[in-house]
Amino acid sequence: MALSQRLTTGSALVMAALLSTSAFGPVFGQVQVQTLAPPDLFSTPAGDTGLSADLWKDTAPGIAREVLPKLAAKPLSPASAGLARRVLATGANGPTGVGGDPEMGAVRAMALIALGDAAGANAVLDRAPGVADSSQLSVAAAEAALITGADDKACKIGEALSVERGAPYWLRLRAFCQALAGQTDAAQLTLNLAAGQTKDADYTRLMSALLTGAPGGAANLKNGVNYAVSRKLGLDIQAAAATASPALKPVLKPAGDVAALAGGADLTAAQTADIAFLRQAKGLPAFVEASKASAASIAVLARADAPLEDPVLLARAALAAGDLATAQAIRAKLTGDTIPNAGPVDLALLDAALAAADGRKDGQTLDRLIERGAQAGVKSPAQPAALILAALGGTMSPEARAQFATFDPGKSAVSPARLVVMDDAAAAGRQGEAALLALSVSADAGANGPGPVDRARLVRALAKAGLEADARALAVEGLLALQVK
Structure with a gap:
């Protein structure tokens, strides 16, 4: 063999030996190709919710796929809507197989929009991958943009879409965008197609x-x-309140004129108007909306020296509007046995709602409520109210326990199996799953929320799962609902 051939062969042998050593083996000999997981469409937050990035840990994918679409399609009670917004706005990897699914990512965004958080949906979808390749994600992105007034952004989303461009929604949006661009003839043709x-x-x-x-x-x-x-078109948006979907409620301005009150207007006339407004509200959502519209006026009335005509109603309205301080201020004014337009049960219910809103596990308040329920009988709202308040964990006296054990607060309207899974999720710390099951019960119940028996189960499960604020809100809402027409 020639010298050059021997050198070449030797070099090849040396290189082969080097590649087989531990120093080079992992680099050259163990290269593996891994498939990257799809981006998680639940990981971007819509806002700061205070919940952890482990929210959806161990949540059953089937439960998520069943419940999440309900949150966009069915009316929720105000407290349940608050819980839904909170869990949907949390930035946390979704349940297995759900977080990377564009359809479920769109469901999350559309639910946020339906719950009045178009701005949060915008924040999520601005960072979502593959929007242009999904008609569902693009619809959510366009709706969020339109509701927040970003018409040009919505038009660009429609232009970028690569699928299903002939669907009715996109034709309607395209006609609008063509009109914005001054393309009147094209817009008319597209309008005809739509x-x-x-x-x-x-x-x-x-x-x-x-x-x-x-x-x-x-x-x-x-x-x-x-x-x-x-x-x-410059039309009166405020006058169209009756046609507003929940998604568009936030664009409406709250009613009421507090400036006049602050300037020394007739407090008696203001109080009469507020009370009439609150009394005519039918159903829990209407009472909450009326309470929010009257909240600033009620706060002024609570600080004034003038006597209150219906103080318990005004305190309940302050609680419904989320103004605990005003409700407490009104309650502090109530002394003696005679309260205008209120009896002992009304006062006991108000005290229960105040304790729940304040996070106080007040055994005395619970005992007093149970006592009123025992005195008034099975038709009294005090009995189901005691069940709701007890779900937050108050301690009963021996006498109260004996009375409470005889109560008949009503029947459950929910599958026992669903309640068992919800209780198990709460006990095991599957926070997201417990929240979804509670929301499922609420969605099936409608805008007034579940009845007292099922509500008490939801309150207890949410509290056990670590969702204390949401449990209290659901309890307060239930206590108020017992006195709403």
Whole structure:
């Protein structure tokens, strides 16, 4: 063998030996290709919620897939809506197989929008991958943009979409965007195509007015596109409150004129108006909305020296609006046995709601409520109220326990199996799963929320799962609901 051949062969042997050593083996001999997990569409927060990044740990994917769509499609009671917004806004990797699913990412965003947090949905979707490749994610992104007034952004989302561009939603948005760009003929053609696919008389009326200059009629707040066209036409958005979907409620201005009260207006007339407004509210959501609209006025009344005509009603309204301090101030004024427009049970219910809102596990308040329930009988709201308050963990006296054990607060309307899984999730620390199951019960119950028996189970489970603030809110709401028409 020639010298050059021997050198070449030797070099090859040396290189082979080097590659087989521990120093080089891991680098050259153990290269592996790994498939990256899809980006998690639940990991971006919509805001600071105080919940941990382990929120969805060990949550059953099937429960998430069943419950999450309900949160966008079904009305929730105000307290349940607050819980839903909180868990959906939390930045935490979703349940296994759910967080990377574009459809479920869109469900999360649409639920946030439906719950009145379009700004939060914007924050989530601005960082979401693959929006242009998913019609569902793009619809959520466009609606969030329109509701927050970012019309140009919504139009760019529609332009970037790579799938299902001929769907009715995109035709309606495209006609609006073409009108914004001054492309009147193209917009009219697109409007005709949209009208041929689905009927939306309000949208057609509004867009025709935008294209022709004819009177637009009343504004419509059914969805983001209709709201954007109404806004572009300069229509009275406030007057369209009756057509506003929950997603668009935040764009409406609260009612009431507190400046006049602060300037020394007739407090008696203001109080009479507030009380009439609150008394005519039918159902829990309407009472909460009326309470929020009257909240600032009630706060002024509570600080004034003038006597209150219906102090318990005003205190309940302050609680419904989230103003615990004003409710406490009104309660502090109530002394003696005679309270205007209120009896002993009314006062016991108010004290129970105040204790729940303040996070006090007040055994005396619970005992007094139980005593009132025992005296008034099974038809008294004090008996179901005691069940709700007891769910927060107050200690009963021996006599109260004996009385409480005889109560008949009603029946459950929920599958016992669902309640068992919810209780198990709470005990095991599966916080997200416990919250979803509680929200499922509330969604199935409707806008007034679950009845007292089921509500008490939800309160206890949420408290056990570490969702104390949400448990208290659900308890306060239930206590108030017992006296709402």
